[in-house]
Amino acid sequence: MSNNVIIALDFSSKQEVETFLANFGEEKLYVKVGMELFYKEGNSIITYLKEKGHQIFLDLKLHDIPNTVKSAMRNLARLDVDMVNVHAAGGSKMMQAALEGLQEGTPEGKERPLCIAVTQLTSTTEEVMQKELMIPLTLNVAVVQYAKLAKESGLDGVVCSVHEVALLRQTCGEEFATVTPGIRLASDSVDDQARVATPEIAREKGSSYIVVGRSITKASNPLHTYKLVKEQMEGQTV
Ligand SMILES: O=c1ccn([C@@H]2O[C@H](COP(=O)(O)O)[C@@H](O)[C@H]2O)c(=O)[nH]1
Numbered sequence: 001m002s003n004n005v006i007i008a009l010d011f012s013s014k015q016e017v018e019t020f021l022a023n024f025g026e027e028k029l030y031v032k033v034g035m036e037l038f039y040k041e042g043n044s045i046i047t048y049l050k051e052k053g054h055q056i057f058l059d060l061k062l063h064d065i066p067n068t069v070k071s072a073m074r075n076l077a078r079l080d081v082d083m084v085n086v087h088a089a090g091g092s093k094m095m096q097a098a099l100e101g102l103q104e105g106t107p108e109g110k111e112r113p114l115c116i117a118v119t120q121l122t123s124t125t126e127e128v129m130q131k132e133l134m135i136p137l138t139l140n141v142a143v144v145q146y147a148k149l150a151k152e153s154g155l156d157g158v159v160c161s162v163h164e165v166a167l168l169r170q171t172c173g174e175e176f177a178t179v180t181p182g183i184r185l186a187s188d189s190v191d192d193q194a195r196v197a198t199p200e201i202a203r204e205k206g207s208s209y210i211v212v213g214r215s216i217t218k219a220s221n222p223l224h225t226y227k228l229v230k231e232q233m234e235g236q237t238v
Contacts, residue, residue, distance in 0.1 A: 003030040005199075005230050006057055008181070008213030010034055014041050014048060021052070023222045030055040030082075032211055046079045056081040057179075057211075061118055063087035066097035073098045073115075077105030081113050083179075085159060088117035088146035095153035114177065117150035118159040119143040122182030125194045139195075140164060144171050151176055157208065161195035165205040181211035185228070188215050199232035 009031050011017050017037065021029075031054050037045055038060065049056055058081045062069045069086060076084050086098045099115055106112045119142070120129060126139040135142055143164045148171065150158050157177025160168060165178045180202055182193045190196050191214060202210045212229055219225035 003055060004209045005233055006030045006032050006209050006211045007216055008032040008034060008211055009037055010213050010217065011037055012040055014045055020217060020222065028053045032057040032059050034059045043079060046081060057083040059085055061085055061087055062098065063090045066094045069094050070097035070101035073101030074105035077102045077113060078107065080107060080110055083114040083116065085116045085118060088119055088150050092149055092153045095150060095155055099154050114156040116157040116159055116177060116179055117155050119146040122161045122195045123192050140167055147172050162197035162202045162205050162207055163195055165207050169206055177208040179209045179211060180207040183210045183212045183215065185215050199229045203233050203235055
């Protein structure tokens, strides 16, 4: 079974990544490369992490006109990562174009990366969504609508918070992946996140994957904290 704890490598350089990964010895991880690291290091960071045997979620959240997203995805597919994403707010044509680009760019004999769509960022509250973004819906209704659109467009799942997972299981089915950031241990600071939950609650609600950044990357003992998170996600007691 695929590792369902994804560590967000929100670092500013390859050197910082190397220092962090040294904590894990030969352990094979599922890691997330986001904008900060990818815009600094480019494709070489992907090559480095793949050579180390890690699975990779390349979190660039594409959001542009369909033709541009299709061409960009064709290039990302050539990197042979495991998961990529778009913003569902780009609409169904954009999401379908993303999939076409991925299919075209996936090397012969390789599996197409999973393609998921961000519904509402886990830093967004219902109040911000309604008052600033002027989306006149409850957060749950908005997330379900974006997720249904992603599913109808052929995508493999969505990014959402743990709090919407049960609802999405009912509306989009058990096979549709829910990738949930905004994960915090009970004693952690929430920081800039709004819709947070512990790994234990993520397991109870049925998240397919959790994404954990600062709780692990800023921990005094990252390996110990990673194991604690995994144990909570797998339902074991420490
Ligand atoms: O809705 C979203 C989409 C992506 N993220 C990303 O996940 C990590 C979370 O990091 P923490 O340090 O655990 O808060 C980060 O890379 C975000 O870019 C998200 O948080 N919410």
